[in-house]
Amino acid sequence: MMWRFCEEISPIFTYVNGIGAPPALSFVKMFLLSEFKKKYDTDIASLPTAPSVEIRLQPGIRNLRDGDERVLLELLVLAAEKLCRTRERYVLHLGGTDEELLAAFRRKGADEGDFAEIPPDLRGKIEALGGRTAGGEMRLPMPAAVDSPAVDLKSVVDRTGLSDDQVRSILKEFIADGKRNLAAVSGGGPLREPAERIRAAHSLKGSGKSMCAPELASAAAEVEEDLLNQADTEESISRLEGVWERVEKWYTDGAE
Amino acid sequence: MRIKTILYAEDEFTNRKIMEYQCERFGVECVLEADGLEALDRCRTGKYDLVVLDQYMPGLNGDEVAKELKAIRPDLPLVAITSDDGCVARLMESGFDAVYVKPLRSDDYKELLETYAK
Numbered sequence: 449m450m451w452r453f454c455e456e457i458s459p460i461f462t463y464v465n466g467i468g469a470p471p472a473l474s475f476v477k478m479f480l481l482s483e484f485k486k487k488y489d490t491d492i493a494s495l496p497t498a499p500s501v502e503i504r505l506q507p508g509i510r511n512l513r514d515g516d517e518r519v520l521l522e523l524l525v526l527a528a529e530k531l532c533r534t535r536e537r538y539v540l541h542l543g544g545t546d547e548e549l550l551a552a553f554r555r556k557g558a559d560e561g562d563f564a565e566i567p568p569d570l571r572g573k574i575e576a577l578g579g580r581t582a583g584g585e586m587r588l589p590m591p592a593a594v595d596s597p598a599v600d601l602k603s604v605v606d607r608t609g610l611s612d613d614q615v616r617s618i619l620k621e622f623i624a625d626g627k628r629n630l631a632a633v634s635g636g637g638p639l640r641e642p643a644e645r646i647r648a649a650h651s652l653k654g655s656g657k658s659m660c661a662p663e664l665a666s667a668a669a670e671v672e673e674d675l676l677n678q679a680d681t682e683e684s685i686s687r688l689e690g691v692w693e694r695v696e697k698w699y700t701d702g703a704e
Numbered sequence: 705m706r707i708k709t710i711l712y713a714e715d716e717f718t719n720r721k722i723m724e725y726q727c728e729r730f731g732v733e734c735v736l737e738a739d740g741l742e743a744l745d746r747c748r749t750g751k752y753d754l755v756v757l758d759q760y761m762p763g764l765n766g767d768e769v770a771k772e773l774k775a776i777r778p779d780l781p782l783v784a785i786t787s788d789d790g791c792v793a794r795l796m797e798s799g800f801d802a803v804y805v806k807p808l809r810s811d812d813y814k815e816l817l818e819t820y821a822k
Contacts, residue, residue: 609810610725618721625717647715650760654787655718657807 598698713743740764774799
């Protein structure tokens with residue numbers, strides 16, 4: 449996710465999307481409005497300096513992902529703390545490139561002079577949330593609730609609309625697949641090509657997300673990134689193995 | 705009314721199974737593949753109302769399959785499902801009609817199947 453500051457460009461909660469407005473955006477808007485009111489006991493529109501949050505999906509993307517709402521809320525809270533004192537507006541851009549964002553704002557009359565680097569104090573707050581920064585891009589990790597199950601089957605049911613039985617029917621193969629992928633990542637078994645290890649980490653990340661196992665997804669993502677960057681993987685693989693151990697224990701303990 | 709048929713290519717079991725169940729929910733037939741090259745071969749000979757592709761797969765990646773398909777079947781709706789939102793622009797340039805980022809919600813599956821499996 450990348451974001452920039454932009455002055456006087458758009459009205460409150462403007463949505464820009466390449467192809468229509470996905471239902472998820474309406475949900476995000478309502479969520480942000482209600483969370484802001486709960487947090488500050490006031491409506492955004494009544495603030496003396498009207499804040500603006502433009503949420504733009506990259507053209508082509510049709511949906512938001514789990515965890516995006518929390519990230520947006522965290523950023524909105526940070527924005528609100530600043531916005532009461534300044535006329536700055538915050539743009540949250542989910543996906544995409546700087547060039548696309550600049551092009552979108554040029555069409556609305558902005559130029560590069562309207563953009564500023566993220567101020568150090570806000571950058572620090574983002575990093576305190578656990579995000580890592582690389583250039584202008586910040587990636588925030590998916591949050592893992594304290595004492596949450598290793599795999600949150602209820603969330604899978606809630607998110608997918610499938611039945612509990614259907615979701616549980618996937619578990620056995622999810623575990624078997626996970627073991628195979630972990631072996632490939634760790635380098636156990638036959639000698640593995642780097643591409644194979646990367647694909648295995650990528651699969652673990654994907655299955656972790658699909659099965660609401662955020663720690664697994666996060667740990668696998670770190671390994672994938674280290675492999676792609678040809679960095680040392682000892683620490684990240686060790687963490688992944690620890691997380692997987694917890695997943696297997698949860699499964700053998702009855703998967704509740 | 706003829707039941708629609710989609711081809712879903714994804715190398716990860718969990719996502720294949722979830723899509724299979726979603727297709728059952730929405731009355732769509734689902735053919736599954738775990739390899740991009742095999743998915744492309746199936747598309748050359750089979751009749752599908754929609755092809756849904758993961759990006760990173762053995763054989764051929766989703767964008768490579770899409771480019772081949774657009775050349776031989778320009779009318780065939782193509783949707784990508786990826787966990788990498790950094791490659792969305794590349795996917796759209798490859799010929800996809802839409803991109804969904806993982807993990808999908810129930811409404812996303814409904815929208816995908818009802819909108820693109822015409």
